[in-house]
Amino acid sequence: MSSHLTRQQMLLHLDGEISRWEARRLERHLRSCWTCRSEVEKLKTSIGIVHDAYREQFVPLLQEPQRPWAPFETLLANSSPCAPQGLWNRLAEKARLVWPSVIAAAALTIVCAILLFTDASFRAKSVSAKEILYRVQAANERRSTINRDQVIRQRVRIRKRSHSHGRTEESSLDTWKSREAVYWDAPSNSPIVKKLTAEYQSHKIPLDLPISTSAINAWGQAAGGNPVVVENSEKVELRFLPATDTTNDPVKLSLEVHTGSWQIERLVLQFGDDADFDISEDKYSIMPMNAVPKDVLAHLMPLEKPASATTMIAERSLPVAAEINLNKTALDVMSALHDLRADLGEPINVSRTSRSIAVELWQLAPDRRAEIERALTGKPNVEIVLSPRNNPETTQTESGHASLNPTVELTQPSQEEKINDRRFLEYFGSLERERDFANESLTTASTILSHLYALRTLQQQFPKTQEPVLSPEEKQRLHQLVHDHVTSSIENMGALERQLAPLATHFVVTVPPTAVTYAAGDWRTDSLEALRFGREADTRLRQLMTSTASPISPEDALPQILASLAQLRTQLTYVDAETH
Amino acid sequence: MSIIERTLDSNAKHAESDAVAIERKVTELYEQHRMEIFRFLIGQGLDSAKAQELAQDVFVRLFIAIKGGKRIESELAWLYGVASKVAVDYWRHEGRPMWVELDASPALVDSLRFEGPSPETATVRNQRLARVAAALAQLPKEQRLGIHLRLQGLRYRVIAKILGMSVSSTASLVSTAVERLWRAANE
Numbered sequence: 197m198s199s200h201l202t203r204q205q206m207l208l209h210l211d212g213e214i215s216r217w218e219a220r221r222l223e224r225h226l227r228s229c230w231t232c233r234s235e236v237e238k239l240k241t242s243i244g245i246v247h248d249a250y251r252e253q254f255v256p257l258l259q260e261p262q263r264p265w266a267p268f269e270t271l272l273a274n275s276s277p278c279a280p281q282g283l284w285n286r287l288a289e290k291a292r293l294v295w296p297s298v299i300a301a302a303a304l305t306i307v308c309a310i311l312l313f314t315d316a317s318f319r320a321k322s323v324s325a326k327e328i329l330y331r332v333q334a335a336n337e338r339r340s341t342i343n344r345d346q347v348i349r350q351r352v353r354i355r356k357r358s359h360s361h362g363r364t365e366e367s368s369l370d371t372w373k374s375r376e377a378v379y380w381d382a383p384s385n386s387p388i389v390k391k392l393t394a395e396y397q398s399h400k401i402p403l404d405l406p407i408s409t410s411a412i413n414a415w416g417q418a419a420g421g422n423p424v425v426v427e428n429s430e431k432v433e434l435r436f437l438p439a440t441d442t443t444n445d446p447v448k449l450s451l452e453v454h455t456g457s458w459q460i461e462r463l464v465l466q467f468g469d470d471a472d473f474d475i476s477e478d479k480y481s482i483m484p485m486n487a488v489p490k491d492v493l494a495h496l497m498p499l500e501k502p503a504s505a506t507t508m509i510a511e512r513s514l515p516v517a518a519e520i521n522l523n524k525t526a527l528d529v530m531s532a533l534h535d536l537r538a539d540l541g542e543p544i545n546v547s548r549t550s551r552s553i554a555v556e557l558w559q560l561a562p563d564r565r566a567e568i569e570r571a572l573t574g575k576p577n578v579e580i581v582l583s584p585r586n587n588p589e590t591t592q593t594e595s596g597h598a599s600l601n602p603t604v605e606l607t608q609p610s611q612e613e614k615i616n617d618r619r620f621l622e623y624f625g626s627l628e629r630e631r632d633f634a635n636e637s638l639t640t641a642s643t644i645l646s647h648l649y650a651l652r653t654l655q656q657q658f659p660k661t662q663e664p665v666l667s668p669e670e671k672q673r674l675h676q677l678v679h680d681h682v683t684s685s686i687e688n689m690g691a692l693e694r695q696l697a698p699l700a701t702h703f704v705v706t707v708p709p710t711a712v713t714y715a716a717g718d719w720r721t722d723s724l725e726a727l728r729f730g731r732e733a734d735t736r737l738r739q740l741m742t743s744t745a746s747p748i749s750p751e752d753a754l755p756q757i758l759a760s761l762a763q764l765r766t767q768l769t770y771v772d773a774e775t776h
Numbered sequence: 777m778s779i780i781e782r783t784l785d786s787n788a789k790h791a792e793s794d795a796v797a798i799e800r801k802v803t804e805l806y807e808q809h810r811m812e813i814f815r816f817l818i819g820q821g822l823d824s825a826k827a828q829e830l831a832q833d834v835f836v837r838l839f840i841a842i843k844g845g846k847r848i849e850s851e852l853a854w855l856y857g858v859a860s861k862v863a864v865d866y867w868r869h870e871g872r873p874m875w876v877e878l879d880a881s882p883a884l885v886d887s888l889r890f891e892g893p894s895p896e897t898a899t900v901r902n903q904r905l906a907r908v909a910a911a912l913a914q915l916p917k918e919q920r921l922g923i924h925l926r927l928q929g930l931r932y933r934v935i936a937k938i939l940g941m942s943v944s945s946t947a948s949l950v951s952t953a954v955e956r957l958w959r960a961a962n963e
Binding site: 211248 | 799802803806807810811814815818819823824825827828832835836839840902904905906908909912913923926927931932933943944947948950951952954955957958959960961963
């Protein structure tokens, strides 16, 4: 029996988007396959319903324009005001009118000549490996330039080809890079990624994105020899041949570089004679920090910020003789943000200069920005920053795609995920209830994390070195802020445990005994430990309730989540005790 | 009038008439399709004022593109392409999920035309369609965009170019969205 059609094939066939040959083949299959035929009928019905719902229920219920439409000529007039032309402009305009084709022909001739010359000169001399590596480095530097509020995400596809078995295995790896840190989000169940990561570590490749200049330089040195260039029309291959005096088993490295963009399209590593690792870039994007998942962000943010801040903020000139208590100012700022619940994950950056506390509000929506600005205006030594310092791009950039490129995750559910889906559907009774549960529990988990991150911010603003200089009143204010976040975290934890309890009962899970943890004696250290447990619980819950590359069963996830929550509760108890 | 003056005059008139023709053409498109583009942008989660502002901007861009000599095979596909880009830029700038707000006025829902053998059947049908419409508003933004573009009659090749992915990935995206909506219909 032939295999069934995919929904994608059915859709393309129904929409007339396939070749005639392919259409005939599908028709032949449909004639003999009841399963696929009934699926096609269902798909047709689905499309009809979607169409009707869109026309009859969706579009009529959309908001109407608030204002009358401006005439098009008004729009044009507003977009390109006509300045009166001076004499030279008029003459130039006439010259353009009189000689357009002549000028165009001359320009075309010149451009062709330049292109031919460039092409000839490029082809005439063989491109050296050094030149290629130089261009690759320059291209990589250009696309990797980010400011402190941006993060690079590189997803690579890794194919491991075994020479002995002739088998190819494949996996993908998400890696992230901020100005301060790099994080490889390796799936726990991928032996290929584990092996590759181990090779990167054992060869002491600097921690960077898998396909990056620093990785290439380090692998090139590990490969030990001189690169040789192999060209075809659009791509260049650099093969690093081992030096002849190498006695041990070197790494073999080859790179495939696109000569248009000078980006590395493929990196192939061979360790010994056993297997090749073929690494190619699937996606590359730059995104703002607030778009990065919280669990990833935690790995990218440094734990301790320096007490003195960046040089990027313009400092107000203050009387030299004035003594500035920045701790008090920081407490004023944190208290004001706390009162407005603006310390729970909104894109607000608070940093210290030598004379002020800078509060960056530029990423907020206008209303929220105005609200917080009002609360902070008038507070001494507070610098409100309303525009980005490095004029960051508001659009993502992706290699190899049109500039639009929304990020799309298209993964087919694995067998385990399908089993989990079925079991959840049986338990919840409907997709709607399951979705509501997922939304509710994940929102609660996010709220807990928001408070834990707020604690971390307080810990960064008031490190242990500041403790001796805080007055009793300042300490009390600080401890009150800590206590508020601890209380809110514990309340939300209780809510989450109550939400998960029926699930735990149904799937008959028991919480394993947890390792004993001891108070560190300082609320800062204990709050960081609390954050660790909070992130563990959040990660497992997301793995359980959402589509993921590494699905997990309820029997595995729930005990881990509940154990992490129990550990979290213990840590928060320590934090509270240390601040009261 | 000398021959040079006549040539200048004639060329200027041609250029002027080209610009006028382009403006006339784009004005027609604007009047015909501005509500479509506006609804498309609202359907991508933008608020009414922003959607209207950006919808107007899309047509100005079309005028500038045509006047600048850009060859456009299908103006409508081009408009949707630019509107999609504008929507995505707006999502990124907002940095949060863009849900679509449906203005659920009971009077409007009741007055919706229906066809069916009986009011009860029609009510069941309307409820089903309402579930699908609500699910459409809550789709992940890429799926929503893909479905909307397909509903406007754009071919997969064009949608794929707008979304920056392959035709097969686009079809997969749209079929996943259709499946979700089908499930919503049958809850």
